[in-house]
Amino acid sequence: QSALTQPPSASGSPGQSVTISCTGTSSDVGGYNYVSWYQQHPGKVPKLMIYEVTKRPSGVPDRFSGSKSGNTASLTVSGLQAEDEADYYCSSYAGINNFVFFGGGTKLTVL
């Protein structure tokens, strides 16, 4: 089993947009539309931000959006705010034998 690949860090200034990538293979990200994104503030519980590639749970601001191209999924945060500073993790379904993989996480810094 292999974790999905995320950049360790990303940053942007307030009001800007930032995109975090999540690269897998045709056996996980590329093979299914079951990519999720989670936000985790230090010492807090992960929060679901995006599921099934592009869907937002109720209560998640529309500044957060998801997309996928081939084996790479992306989370875009528009209009960055200070409270967006957190760790972000992607996950993907990887088939019946592997089930779910997470990415290694990306620390988003709001400058």
Next chain:
Amino acid sequence: EVQLLESGGGLVQPGGSLRLSCTASGFSFSAYAMNWVRQAPGKGLEWVSGLSGSGGSTYYADSVKGRFTISRDNSKNTLFLQMNSLRVEDTALYYCAKGLASSNYGFDYWGQGTLVTVSS
């Protein structure tokens, strides 16, 4: 309001066993798949195990297959994780996570976690 409350964590020696529990409320427990996800200190998230609403289908990460057993008691709205042959690398905060209504490949509610420390 959906609530998930884990318990059962603690300090155990390598080779030992622990049983984690997760008590759920605020939703129709038997209708949803449930999962365990862990996070080692200072590290990222790792999915550990999941099972269907009925408990008839179970899934495990390779890292725990053959050592951990997931189960549920729908009459008591409780999820379990029996952990045997524990290793130092199993040390982590273990979260109980509810599967989405549309699929079990995303987790919309998480408990606060219970800490498992494997050390001699």
